[in-house]
Amino acid sequence: MLNLVSKRLMVALGTILGASLFSFVLLRKLPGDPARLVGGELADATTIDNLRSAMGLNKPLPAQFWDYLSTVGHGNLGFSYSTGQNVADVVRTRLPATVELGLTGVTFAVVSAVVFGAVAVYRRKRGADVLLRVASSLAMGSPPFWLALVAILLLAVKLGVFPGPEGRLSPGIQPPAAFTGLYTIDALKAGQFSTFLNALWHLVLPGAAIAVGPFAFLSRLFRSQLRTTVREPFVLVARSRGITRSKVFVRHVIPNSLLPLVAATAMLFAELMTGSVLIEKVFGWPGVGSLTVDAILQKDFAVVQGVILLSAVLYVTVSFLADITYAAIDPRVRVGAR
Structure with missing residues (x-):
């Protein structure tokens, strides 16, 4: 070792x-x-x-x-x-925004990959499996920044359901007292529930846009692992003992299929932290990615x-x-x- x-x-x-x-x-x-x-x-x-x-x-x-x-x-x-500041200070002020966005993207990607992958394998119907593969293929072939622009035009500009590229909070709303630098956590800690909802609502569109690529990879990985696990001898033994198929799937198949997903998620989080440049610029997100673009220019x-x-x-x-x-x-x- x-x-x-x-x-x-x-x-x-x-x-x-x-x-x-x-x-x-x-x-x-x-x-x-x-x-x-x-x-x-x-x-x-x-x-x-x-x-x-x-x-x-x-x-x-x-x-x-x-x-x-x-x-x-x-x-x-x-x-x-x-900026007239030390680089460490500049990065320290921008890093929490990128961390919060990265955590949101990873959460969206993992939850959607686990749900869609589990449904596709458990139902054992060709339609659900084909739908997952088509969705992952489209997600893998769609540039995140293009999806971000489409989402802003449709959901923010046309429908007004989500906020546009205005940063982490709506204009006029003061950030919560800094503790972690993550607005959602700091707002909950300060008891500012309306600020928490506003910060969370601003995370939805950029978080979903940045999660598209990881979802495509994780969903295929989890689906493949599930299909391998359901053929393992311990699954047959559990079924022979009278345990229902749903309980075997939830208690044994899914947990034994999550290890590769956990390792891949850790690497994807590091990648999201360093590769969110375009998404941050599109949404006006004051993170490390937009800082890097401005510094290059x-x-x-x-x-x-x-x-x-x-x-x-x-x-x-x-x-x-x-x-x-x-x-x-x-x-x-x-x-x-x-």
Whole structure:
């Protein structure tokens, strides 16, 4: 087990370092001068040179990367010239919005995948199974941002059922006192039920849009696992003891089919946290995704690098924990790692 942990840690560190290096080089190869964007079009050459020196852009690329690693090693993600704040502070203020949206999307995806997959396998009718496969295929082939735009036009603009792209709360409603940064939880903690409902209502459309892709993957995975589990000998033994088919399905088949779903959900949550850029921009969601887009447009390297680094750390951490959990449950994984 210790050998497996050490190998996974080495891979994790290599992945984080590789992601940092890739983003560092790629950002500096993009057209445009960050110093010019900070100084403005009217700044003279001397001002621009001073800015480039202050930002460390006049050094060779390897020296810049070493300075960046040294800064990160001291727990500092850098300084954002576009906002005038430390990158860690900027990301900290935006992260709760992305976390809340990601949790909503994962919840929608998992619940719908479990319900539709269970119904399709339990009913054992070709129509239900075909409907699930068609729905998952359409979901897999539909860009989330396009679905988001259609949902806004139909459900927000035409019907007025849901709020449009106005952020996390309706105009005029004050955010609850910050505790977790998640408006739904903070509103419940403060006893502001109307604010909770408003925040929840603003989560429905972006959460559903971001859940479309994960639903397609999870529903197919869960359906396949259910179809395998119902053929296991323990299901036949349970039925032979007189237990009804519905009880066997709920108490034995579904729980034994959830383990792959749990591991996949953990990875999808990390992916949603780092891949909600377009959804956040479409809905005007003040999260890390929209922050990243604005930082790219403004050539704010420090913010983009900080977000990519945190995304890599999150993704690697979730993957590492999933590997260790599987190794603890299945001895074959530990044997294969030797």
